[in-house]
Amino acid sequence: MANSINWGKIYDSTYWGVGVTSNTINWGKSYSDIAETSVVPSLLSILEARSTYYENAAATTTLLTNLENIDL
Amino acid sequence: MANLLEKASIVLTPTGYSSGAIHNVKPNSSPFGDLTKAGGTVATRVNSSGLIETATNNIPRIDYASGSGNILVEPASTNLLKYSEDFTARSGVGSLNNVTVTSNATTDPTGGNNGSLVTLSANAYANKNITMTANETTYSIYLKSPTVAGTYPLNWFDGSHHRQLVNVTTEWQRIQITFTPNAGSSVSRFVYFGDNRGGLGETLSSVYVWGGQVENKEYASSYIPTTSTPITRSAESYLDGGDVSLINSPSGVLFVERQCFDSGVNDRIQITATGRNENISVSIYGTSLGANYLRIKNSTSNFFRLFGGLKTNMEKLAVKWDGTSVKLFREGVLVDSGTLSGGFTSNQLTEIHLTTGEGFNGRLKQLIVFKEALSDAEIIALTS
Numbered sequence: 155m156a157n158s159i160n161w162g163k164i165y166d167s168t169y170w171g172v173g174v175t176s177n178t179i180n181w182g183k184s185y186s187d188i189a190e191t192s193v194v195p196s197l198l199s200i201l202e203a204r205s206t207y208y209e210n211a212a213a214t215t216t217l218l219t220n221l222e223n224i225d226l
Numbered sequence: 227m228a229n230l231l232e233k234a235s236i237v238l239t240p241t242g243y244s245s246g247a248i249h250n251v252k253p254n255s256s257p258f259g260d261l262t263k264a265g266g267t268v269a270t271r272v273n274s275s276g277l278i279e280t281a282t283n284n285i286p287r288i289d290y291a292s293g294s295g296n297i298l299v300e301p302a303s304t305n306l307l308k309y310s311e312d313f314t315a316r317s318g319v320g321s322l323n324n325v326t327v328t329s330n331a332t333t334d335p336t337g338g339n340n341g342s343l344v345t346l347s348a349n350a351y352a353n354k355n356i357t358m359t360a361n362e363t364t365y366s367i368y369l370k371s372p373t374v375a376g377t378y379p380l381n382w383f384d385g386s387h388h389r390q391l392v393n394v395t396t397e398w399q400r401i402q403i404t405f406t407p408n409a410g411s412s413v414s415r416f417v418y419f420g421d422n423r424g425g426l427g428e429t430l431s432s433v434y435v436w437g438g439q440v441e442n443k444e445y446a447s448s449y450i451p452t453t454s455t456p457i458t459r460s461a462e463s464y465l466d467g468g469d470v471s472l473i474n475s476p477s478g479v480l481f482v483e484r485q486c487f488d489s490g491v492n493d494r495i496q497i498t499a500t501g502r503n504e505n506i507s508v509s510i511y512g513t514s515l516g517a518n519y520l521r522i523k524n525s526t527s528n529f530f531r532l533f534g535g536l537k538t539n540m541e542k543l544a545v546k547w548d549g550t551s552v553k554l555f556r557e558g559v560l561v562d563s564g565t566l567s568g569g570f571t572s573n574q575l576t577e578i579h580l581t582t583g584e585g586f587n588g589r590l591k592q593l594i595v596f597k598e599a600l601s602d603a604e605i606i607a608l609t610s
Contacts, residue, residue, distance in 0.1 A: 193231065198241075200254040205242030209274055210288055210295035214239040217592055218231055218251065224607045225229035 194218045230608060235472040236578070236595035240295045243286040248297060248464065257469040261580060266462030270449045271298060277337045278437070278449055286464075289448065289589070292485075292540070296589035297464075298448065299580055300487070304458040305450035306356050306440040307365075312453075313342045313352065313419060313435055320354035325420060327352070334436045335368050335398045343372065345432040346420050351381070353416040356440050358384065360409035365417045366402045366446035368436040369394045376429035381418035384408050389424035394433055402446045445487055463581035465502070473497060473578075474597035475570040477548040481608055482510055483591040485540040489516035492584035493537065495593065500576045508575065510545060511584070512537025520545050520554050526568040534561050540589065542609040548599035558610030560602055 194215055202208045231237070234252055236259055242249040247260045263286050272291040273279050281287045289298035308319050314329060315322045324347040331343035344352060365382055369392070377391040384407035392401045407415060419435050422428060437449050450459050486493040492514050499506035509521040510533075518533035518541065533556045535541050544555040547570070553563040578595070580586045600608070 197251050197254055201242040201249055201251050204244075204258075205249050206244035207285070208242050210239075210241045213295055214241040214251065217239055218237070221231040221234065221237070221594075221608075222229050224604060225227060226601060226603050226607065 192219065192222060194222060230596075230600070230604060233596055233598065233600065234594050235474075235597045236468065236593070238297075238467075238590075238593040240288040240297045240591065243288070246284050248286045250467070253472065257471060259467050259469045259472050259578070261464040261467035261578065264463045264465060265460055266300075267458075267460045269300070269459045269462075270451070272448075278335045287448075291448075292589060294591070296485075296591050298589060299462060299464060299585075299587050300447050300459070301587045302458060302461040303441045303443055303447045303450065304456050305452050306358070306442075306456045307354055307417065307438045308452055308454060308456065309354075310438045310450070310452040311340050311342075311436060313344060313438075318355065320352070320416075322352050324348060324350035325352040332370070332372070332434050341370070341434045341436045343432060344420050344435050346422050347431075348422075350420060350422050351418055352420040353381075353383075353418045354438065356415050356417055358407045358415045358440070359442065360407055361442045362404065362406050362444045363440060364402055364404045364443050364446050365438075365440050366400055367419055367438045368398050369401050370398045370434040371396050371430055372432055372434055373430075377427075378430045378433050379418075379420065379422050379424060379426050379428045381416075381421040381424070382407075383414070383416045383418070385410055385415075387421075387424070389418075389421055389426060391426050391428055394430060398434075398436070400437075400446060404444055443488065444490065447487070463585055465579050465581060466577060468497065468576060468578035468595070470500075470573050470576040472597070473575045473595060475572055475574040477546075477599040478575075479544055479546045479594075479596040479598075479600050479605060480508055480510060481542070481544040481592070481594040481596075481605075483540065483542045484586070484588055484593075486512040486537040486586065486588040488587060489536075489538055490514055491587070493586040493588060494521075494584050495580055495586045495590075496578070497575045497595070498577050498579060499574055502577065502579060506570070506574050508545060508547065510543050511586075512588075518543055518556065520552075522547065522552060522566055524566065524568050524570055524574075527566065529564060529566045531562045531564055540591065544605050544609050546599050546602075546605060551599075553602065553605075555602075555605045555609045558606050560606065 237252040332341035496509035
C-alpha cells in the first residue's frame with residue numbers, strides 16, 4: 155500500500171537508488187526490504203502465461219488494486 | 227491483518243481465457259477453479275477497439291459494447307432478418323420505393339467497407355419481410371449520419387404502421403426498438419430501415435445502415451449476421467468452476483458485479499454442492515420479475531431475501547453467510563439480514579456455476595469468493 159504519511163511518503167518517491175523495490179545499492183536497499191509491494195503484477199503475469207487470450211488488463215489491474223487497498 | 231485481495235480465494239475478471247475456459251486471476255496455482263465454457267456457436271462481440279468481430283466456437287467473449295470489458299453470457303437467439311448487411315431490394319426479402327441504396331459506401335462497425343447509404347426521396351419506404359410471432363420482439367439496426375446528427379424515420383408493421391423517429395449521430399449507433407406484434411397470422415409483417423410517409427418531421431433523408439437484426443427478445447443481443455436464411459446463435463454456459471479447497475462452506479462471502487439482460491427470466495450465479503446440486507447452494511439471482519434476490523438452500527431450509535435494485539442494472543451484490551447468520555449487501559449498503567436454519571457443514575459447497583438450471587445471461591464484470599466471513603465494513607467497501 156502506498157505510504158501517505160507526511161515525511162514517510164518520500165519512501166515511495168526517493169531519489170536514491172533505482173526504485174524502492176528494485177534498489178540494490180548498499181544502504182538504499184533497506185528501502186526495498188521494508189517497502190510494501192503489490193501482488194497484482196505477479197497475479198496478472200501468471201494469468202497471462204496460462205491464457206491463450208489476454209486483454210482488458212488495465213481494467214482488471216484497477217479492480218485488483220481496489221481490492222488490495224481495502225485493508226480494514 | 228490482510229487486504230481483500232489477499233483474503234480472496236477466487237477472483238474472476240474479464241481478462242484471461244482460452245478455448246473452453248475463462249481463467250481466474252486467483253488462485254494462481256492449481257486447482258485454479260476456472261469456469262468451463264460449453265455450448266455457443268460462432269458468435270460476435272464488440273472488441274476493445276469498439277469493432278464487432280467474430281469469436282469462434284467455444285471461445286469466451288469479453289464484450290465492450292457497454293463501454294467496458296465484461297464476460298458476455300447469452301441465451302440462444304435467432305436473427306429473423308435475412309441478408310442483414312444487404313439493403314438492396316430482393317424478391318421475397320425486402321423492397322424499396324423511392325429509395326436509393328448504395329452498397330459499400332462507408333466503413334462499417336466491423337472495420338470493413340460494407341456500410342450502405344440509404345437515401346429517401348418523397349413518399350419513400352425501405353423494408354424487409356419478417357415472419358413475426360406475437361412475442362416481444364426487438365428490431366435493431368446500426369445507423370450513422372453522413373452529415374450531421376438528426377432524426378430519421380423507422381417503422382415496423384403488423385397490419386398497422388408504427389412509425390417513429392430515432393436519433394442518429396455521425397458515429398455508428400445501434401438503434402433498438404422493442405415491441406409486441408399483434409397475434410394475427412395472415413398479415414404481411416415488415417421492419418423498415420426508412421419510411422418518411424408518416425410526416426413525422428425527420429431532419430435526415432440519408433443515413434448509413436448496417437447490421438439489421440430482429441429477434442424474439444426484449445433486448446438486442448449480440449449481432450448475428452445472416453444471408454438467405456435466419457441464423458441462430460445457440461446458448462452458451464459457464465459451469466463447474468470452484469473447488470472444495472477454495473470455498474469454505476460454514477462461512478464465506480460471494481460477491482458479484484453483474485447485469486442481467488432479460489427481466490422476464492431467472493438468472494442464477496451460484497455456488498452449489500458437487501454435481502451441480504442446487505439443493506445445497508448459495509445463489510445470487512435476478513428473478514423473472516426483474517429483482518435481485520438471494521436464495522440459499524441447505525438440507526433443512528430455503529432462505530430467500532431481496533437485495534433491492536434492478537437486475538438489469540450493472541450492480542455490486544454480496545452475500546455473507548457465517549454459521550446461521552446471513553447478510554446481504556448491495557452497492558455499499560447492508561440491505562438485509564436473517565437466519566439460515568442449520569447453516570452449512572464443512573465441504574458441502576464445492577462448485578461455481580454461471581449457468582445451470584435457470585442460468586445467468588448477462589454481463590459479468592467480477593466474481594469473488596472469500597473463504598471467511600468478512601467484516602460488514604469490508605463488504606461495504608467491497609460493494610461501494
